[in-house]
Amino acid sequence: MRKAFVTGVLAAGAAATGLAAAPAQAKTKLLFCSFVTPKHVISHGILQPWTKAIEKATEGRVSIRFVPACRLAPPPLQMVMVQKGTADGAFVFNAFLRKLVPSTQISIHPQMAVTGVGRAVALWRMYQKFFKDKANYKDLEMVGYFGAPDGLWYSMSDTPLVSVASLKTIKVWTLPSIPAQALKLAGANIVPGPAVRIYPIVSKGVVDAFVGLTPDDLLAFKIDKYAKSATEIPEGWFGATFSTFWNKKKWDTIPEQDQKIIWSLSGENLGRRSLSWDASKAKTLKSFLTTRKVHTMPEAEMAKFRKAWAPLFADWIASIDAMGVDGKAAMAYYKSQTTAIDAEVLKQLAGK
Secondary structure, X not given: XXXXXXXXXXXXXXXXXXXXXXXXXXXXXXEXXXXXXXXXXXXXXXXXXXXXXXXXXXXXXXXXXXXXXXXXOOHHHHHHHHHHXXXXXXXXXXXXXXXXXXXXXXXXXXXXXXXXXXXXXXXXXXXXXXXXXOOOOOOEEEEEEEEOOOOEEEEOOOOOOOOOHHHOOOEEEEOOOHHHHHHHHOOOEEEEOOHHHXXXXXXXXXXXXXXXXXXXXXXXXOOHHHOOEEEEOOOOOOXXXXXXXXXXXXXXXXXXXXXXXXXXXXXXXXXXXXXXXXXXXXXXXXXXXXXXXXXXXXXHHHHHHHHHHHHHHHHHHHHHHXXXXXXXXXXXXXXXXXXXXXXXXXXXXOOO
């Protein structure tokens, strides 16, 4: 009796003074799906470091299982996959959001940016300023964008792509949506498709050229040897941008303290992680140049391309006006941001 009484008093006292053994705080476990391979800079240079930074900053309270080469859904359906809860987080190429989130499309238009950081950070700033309450990221916590540096145009023959006319007698692979439309408006015969499926198209000679990838993309997708030369487009041609998000129901289970930490590492900070892609392009471009030539599209030809591409911008402005936002103002803001950020990034890459 006395022993039981003492034990009870001690237990009560410990509870009262907060010394009782408290259960360990439960971890939030998240699964993030990356449809690109571990060797691609998106995985090892941008998203995996980002998820590890989240784990570190939350002191392990948020645990993220990062799955590269994830096949839970095809690239166009990454948003649907996360909305359904098949994965907790993922990213999607913004070209696939043309109807759902039309504002993102300006970031993949020609002549709008040359660095991945510029594209991504400017897109985030534009989103915050013009579209935060209008974008259709239903059932998702959209936490930021990241982007690719400008892609090149690659010829698989000894004839470089240096004119509008050079596109009209060959078949060209490019990414879907805006890049495909831009080439079609210039008279090209296009074979569009996702980058992760480019290898059989190029290796089997289905096309004569491929357009819009960076030199490190060529290495990641094992098609570098098929590029005989490359062409740069002054003021930028195209670089992919991606929306990154978490399932909203899962997000709501994360304690507010840790949500704030994740947000501190997201948004513009996530966009600035695109610097690793910009740096990777700069490094692999030097390697490309050791055996092949990079041409610059002549200005006379650029005038023809700009005329051909004008309808793309008119269509985007009209789609934004229809949302109740001033399309011209939004586009001008985006371009002003990319111009400033590109200059900053290029200076940084040059070591100045």
